[in-house]
Amino acid sequence: MVKIPFCEFCVKTRVLCQKCQSLIDSGRYQWLDVEVSDALLKVEKKINLTDVEYVKSYEVDDMVIILMRNTKRIPRSAFIQLEKELTSLLRRSVKVVEYGGINEVIAQLVSPAKLLTISTSWLPDGTTETVVKIPSREVRRLPIKPERLQAIISRISGTNVKVELVRERGS
Template sequence: MKKPFCDFCVRTRVLCPKCQGLIDSGEYSYLDVDIVDALMKLEKRYNLSDVEYVKAYETDAFVVVVLRGFRKLPKGAQMQLERDLSSLLNKNVRIVEKGSVNEIIAQLVSPARLLTISTSWLPDGTSETIVKIPSRELRRLPVNPEKLQEILNRIIGSTIKINIIKEKEIKI
């Protein structure tokens, strides 16, 4: 598994200047060290040699771990890795594949279905992504829409708005 920290630093929690610099710069946090340690413990069981650790984001509801190459694992192994990581960290964990904005949104909203994902370009040069979810899918969301919007904003780094659409407003 490719990771930003040295194996020795992760296992001992005594960070070398390079690893400490990554944390001091704000690029990574101690949460990332904990998650890399847990992934290293599970590395041989799930053959994570082709997987690259990107970053982890935490809210009070759950932790989102962003990896590259995660989709190459079999679906059953992906789900079991999430469960094992959750039990090691004692937190609810979702693992997503690093990819386009739409792919990340779809992975985090799953198993709920999306209506649309659209991007609006604003006059000041910024963009805003609007995610529309039917109201009947609310119960299938992993967390409430506000928490989901908060974590998506942090992962993607741009403005994401989640709109819940009532059945009457959906036009076919």
């Protein structure tokens, strides 16, 4: 069974117990996470999600980005079906991302566009900034606009992120 942070009963009835309500009140999760958990429980009847763990969801424009662990075990065809089923249930475009290191998450969010580099800059005030460089010719292949991509990566990583479109030499 897919691992979700909420009680199955709370998700299905939309009436949260004290434990589940405290997850929302603390700001760790939002109502979107309850909706996505419910959709995952429904999809699980068609697709085997054993050992798959739900992490968190983010909404960007009309797209929901769902972070999960252990999705690499799902066969490619089932993974595509998972995204289609969730898109249908949530009535918004869905992108499921394997939650690993932040660089892995960035690469999946940028896909199918190519990624040049991901680097970290240390700023004089002691903070860091992650710089994601994408070839400018790849911008049309990005699933999310560069400025929205920057905002979503910042929210997921909890760090300052800058997405740069780079013109490559000879093009």
